[in-house]
Amino acid sequence: MVVEWSVECSADDPVLVVPWSRAEAGAATVETTADFVDLRENPYDMDQIPEAEQNPPLMQALRALNAGRSPVFTAKCDAWALDSEELEQLQLQLDISADSPDAKTGFASYVDLVWRDRTIFASFHQSEQLLHRLERLAAPIDEPLVMMDCVLRPALVDLTGPQEGFAVSLYVKALGPNLAAAKQAWGLALEAIVALLRSRDIALA
Numbered sequence: 001m002v003v004e005w006s007v008e009c010s011a012d013d014p015v016l017v018v019p020w021s022r023a024e025a026g027a028a029t030v031e032t033t034a035d036f037v038d039l040r041e042n043p044y045d046m047d048q049i050p051e052a053e054q055n056p057p058l059m060q061a062l063r064a065l066n067a068g069r070s071p072v073f074t075a076k077c078d079a080w081a082l083d084s085e086e087l088e089q090l091q092l093q094l095d096i097s098a099d100s101p102d103a104k105t106g107f108a109s110y111v112d113l114v115w116r117d118r119t120i121f122a123s124f125h126q127s128e129q130l131l132h133r134l135e136r137l138a139a140p141i142d143e144p145l146v147m148m149d150c151v152l153r154p155a156l157v158d159l160t161g162p163q164e165g166f167a168v169s170l171y172v173k174a175l176g177p178n179l180a181a182a183k184q185a186w187g188l189a190l191e192a193i194v195a196l197l198r199s200r201d202i203a204l205a
Helices: 043-048 051-056 056-065 086-093 118-122 123-137 179-198
Strands: 002-007 014-019 072-081 105-115 145-158 162-176
Touching: 002 051, 002 123, 014 072, 014 105, 043 051, 043 056, 051 056, 051 072, 056 072, 056 105, 056 179, 072 179, 086 105, 086 162, 105 179, 118 123, 118 162, 123 145, 123 162, 123 179, 145 179, 162 179
Parallel strands: 002 145, 014 145
Antiparallel strands: 072 105, 105 162, 145 162
């Protein structure tokens, strides 16, 4: 698996705000409104997240990442088939020829993660170290047609009082000879990454 991560914490970069509402964000043209769903407190509200309903591996990932022993909780997510530009970019990142029969289509998802430990959440250095650790642990995953890309970004969380810190946008992208195969590779990789995030190894110094 190809693994990369980056930092987007400049003054012009977006801030993850939790809780959020698509309506409050001014998305008047969006056909359906959406709001933050706290799956820690309301695990049975998964039906309010259509992306999870439509993609079982994403649903399983959200359940695991919001479970009691998880070091993180989720704020936002999405899953989609790659368009032609995204497909070409992923082929380049994975160093796979556009003519390869194994790379005709692609599928991707993202999940915004917030660390539950307030000390980690508030510390850029600790968040950065955890991403280094996740990169090292995820690289050996035997999924040559998959890429994991993480973005460390600023976050404002106001669930029990306002807190400023950092969140991680976790992207998992996969190629395949057809959409079903790409989704299968994506789902297997997502499952493996979630297992790493919930493992003791991620918490080791």
